[in-house]
Amino acid sequence: MEPVLSSNTTIKTQAADLPAFEDHQKQETHFTTCYMCACRCGIKVTTEGDEIRFIQGNPNHPINKGVLCAKGNSGIMKQVSPAKLRSPMLRKPGSERGAGEFEEISWDQAIDMLSKRLGHIRATDPNKLAFFTGRDQMQALTGFWASQFGTLNWAAHGGFCSVNMAAAGLYTMGHAFWEFGDPDWENTKYFMMWGVAEDHASNPIKIGLKKIKERGAKFVAINPVRTGYQAIADEWIAVRPGTDGMLALSMIHVLLENELIDQEFLVRYTNAPQLVIDTPGEQGDGLFLRDDEGNAQVWDQHSNAFTSANRADIAPALFGEYQAPDGRKLRTAFSLLVEKYLVDDYAPEAAAKVCGVDAKSIERLALEMAHVAFQETIELDIEWTDWAGRKQDKFIGRPVSMHAMRGISAHSNGFQTCRAIHLLQVLLGTIDCPGGHLAKPPFPKHIPPGIKPAKHSAPNTPLSSPPLGFPTCPEDLAIDDDGNPLRIDKAYSWDAPIAAHGLMHMVISNAVKGDPYEIDTLMLFMANMAWNSSMNTANTMDMLTAKKEDGEYKIPFIVNVDAFHSEMVNFSDLVLPDTTYLERYDTISLLDRPISDPEAACDSIRQPILKPDRDVRAWQEVLIDLANRLDFPAFKNEQGENIYSGYKDFIINHERAPGIGFLAGWRGENGDQHLRGAPNPKQWEKYIENECFFKYELEPSQRFYRHANRDYLELAQYAGWVGSTDQIVIEVYSEPLQKFRLAGQGLYDGPMPSDPQHKERLSTLFDPLPFYYQPLEQQRIELEEYDYRAVTQRPMFMYHSWDSQNAWLRQISSQNYLYMNTAEALRRGISDLSWVWLESHNGKIRAQVKHMDGVESKTVWTWNAIAKAPGAWGLKKNANESTDAFLLNHLISELLPEDASFADITNSDPITGQAAWYDLCVKITPCASTEMGSWPNFDELACPPNQAESPETLNYTSHENVNIKRSMRDVFTKGAVAKKNKGRGQS
């Protein structure tokens, strides 16, 4: 036998005496898609009977190329978790919500009860259903279901996760960080990572970092904490939390001062040359000068005249002041930009005081990137056709790339900060070019994507557009004639006008207050709102059980859909048990959050590998069943019969537009059409045949400059990814933001806010050019008292997972600590492993300190979501997760600290409504020596009636082991070691 080694040479060996370890005849292998987090890697699962032998990465899969992370490798422990829900359950009549007293009911009873209740809501006031989903990966389905139901009140968890990243990207360049873009790992020579402990693309980032490290490209990590990725960076920049915007804009200051910008890129691909009306204090100020057809105008240096910015045959002036035919003063967007950032406020010396990065480093980083962008330019000799139909003979690459995530997004200045980072990329010309930041199909989209949020709902009527979309002006808001929010989370209201992912973190708080109105049913899927997914956790539990004077719950009915006994289960009235990821059909669709690569459009499926051993149903199936029972129009034919027999049938046959469905591969009656084509009855089989994924590779000519690449845009239009082949003009200057600013200033010809707080926020924070402002919480508290910034990270082995209870992963960490800078802690007399009180404006907790040098001196941080309520997740009540681990959530309010002159308002980014988790400021005091263990503590949650006791010991195996016997001869001769040891003098 020959082992295959990681080398080109094969070594012969005599290992014939080895036994057969595995009975492969008893094993089966199947492909599917992992769901241990949001990365969605391809996996190959080997089973033996009902047991899993091994889960490994699929080497052919575009996402993970064979590798798998710590979570993916722990899928077995998810499958055997004792916390799996076993049957539908109803809160016992007469018992209190939160007490966890349930009775098992049948699926028939559960669906019957739910569909009657929902049917009544739908027939009267559909908005009385609030349907919010957590870590779901089927928002295209749940969103479609909600719009067929007719409720505005649907969103997933993006509002407390990453909407600042998605929105800032989509309102600037039509794609984004997050899942809509990737660094060009193959070509980049300089990679800057902002605020990333881990991300959705966990394996692709790791695969990419390996490539750039091997190539000797420089990797700069900007993060207050040096864990994970930062540990292997060439340079770690310890920025203060919430000040990255200042750092980025100061680098822009350096680039502008030294004229180190890509003027050709700005003229060809952005709105920098477009003429802005410069009439402060008047209506129309800050908007683009437009002709009668609505085309933005530029000054053409060939004809010395105003002309449409969309023309190809012009040489627009990037700088200058002009006078419009009607006499109004005009300046190019770029002139405004240069003036804004060349002021001393953004000079490195001033920025250093804000962000804590020394001035010399700020300047050096900017000049290093400029060197790589302009002196180490890549040229790929590939012919392509630009947006205007002109043949180009090469792609020019400026090989500086970036990635940014939650350290940017989870601040109340995150939208503007993320725009500042994108602006830095644009000035260097690094957008969708070789070595730069690449879009992933179906992105880029036109800016912003053309979907407007729905705002009208009516009984028994689907919404006319999806519940979530992209407003471009105050007219697009979901508010009534008096300016009041139409959605329960107040998304698309003056509180958060561009709340493109909703504000899930406000739903419970608002519903309990009846502000803007009361709801009837809250339906949650994979969302642990009674614990780590809520700000202000202890108060949220109180809200979930709050009653009106008549004894009715303020939220009358709570439905929870989950596969496990999370904390939220006990605060629910009806519990619907979901399957695990290995037990169901599923789609990861291009209509949703796709798994594409920059050079290929991809989607994938899950297929059942194991049969459930309990009375559970896949939520996808239940949604289709409910849609049929509730007579959703899209689910009925003209005779009123159900069109779809179930989820698989729906996925095959439902067309969003002619020829376009949830799965893009193997369409057409014969399965020979891709991206677009008639439904294929054998589509699932084709996916399974092809290892459960579909990959449509772009031609080399379609892989870069896709915002202005006709070859690509024509394909994108054919595939339904974009509505037209018009150039996607990158918006360094955001006119939509200026429209909201004008509304705040009282200068908008349309809806305007009346509340002084809204007016102030809109007029000061909705700047069409990104700027730095202090996070909002910090503006309202005494920073001298609350003198540390507190942030969380999720460890790589639990990031975005549902698996804190996983018996293997919890052995890596079952307690989180409060990490504090060693020197700072010693200065404060706080010793390693001592307990401290952490206090914010909202509350107080007790936590155990660990010293660490790699953390910014006035920042403390911890791993998020390790703490658990006693009794939940199948853990014993004395598990470390409940006695010593802690949630920072208790300290974070869903509302900004009170300000006497203003009404209460959400603790979120004022533009997008992104939950401002990382704005938290705390004070730290040592505990008395008798004070140990985390605090606050909670009563033990009762277990579901049919949940078996968790085992003390696990001895998991899929078959009896086959031992390798050492021969007696080898024992007597003392084998290889004795020979080697000869003369070493050891026995």
Add this chain to the structure above:
Amino acid sequence: MKLGLVIDLDTCVGCHACATACKQWNTSGTIGPLSDQDAYGRDPNGSWLNRIRTFEVNEGGSGCSDAPLDLHAMATDTASKTVHMPMSCMQCENADCVTVCPTGASYKREEDGIVLIDQDKCMGCNLCAWACPYGARELDESQGVMKKCTLCVDRIYDEALPEAERQPACVLSCPTSSRVFGDFDDPNSKVSQLVVERAGQPLMPELGYAPTNQYLPPRAQAEVPQAAKKASATVAKLKQWANQIIAR
């Protein structure tokens, strides 16, 4: 043949994928099961064959500044450096764990140098674990026998597996490809070449166990020149910027 691992400390991000991949494969492997005590209770702790240690290396700080691998000198910056260090059996040439075994259960294979434990002969006396300076052996409390890395001997020779998969589970899984498996006796093997190219080092060689596994130290920090600055008198102010003729 001298089989072992090269582990690249320059790119290990401490994600623990190798640890759980190992646990997963081997709990149903030749030395399985790998039991877990208090799996859902307090201080859960099971048998693992590969664990990731994380150190901070810094000047006078809390890190392991006297570690034989002079990681501090390798880190070219003055700030602290976080190093993730996966540790499993080093497949030592002078394996005291083998020589101390009173039952002959522990042995080192002549064919390929893999140190194994005959599970039928082991009586769980723990002597070998005391003899191992790397903490690589763990007594399985439920099974009553010693467990250690087998280099996935039940994968690497299994011809029923696709060729490319006949590697230890940790190597297959590592998302940053920081683990490489091969024959150190072969100077042309990838592992041998990496050790030469990247100055690979064994861990604590001064103890004399002659470990086979090698660690690649962090690379020197990438250096990037800076673009030229303008002379301070000509630093750009808006009025000085002239329009260029750039066709759209």
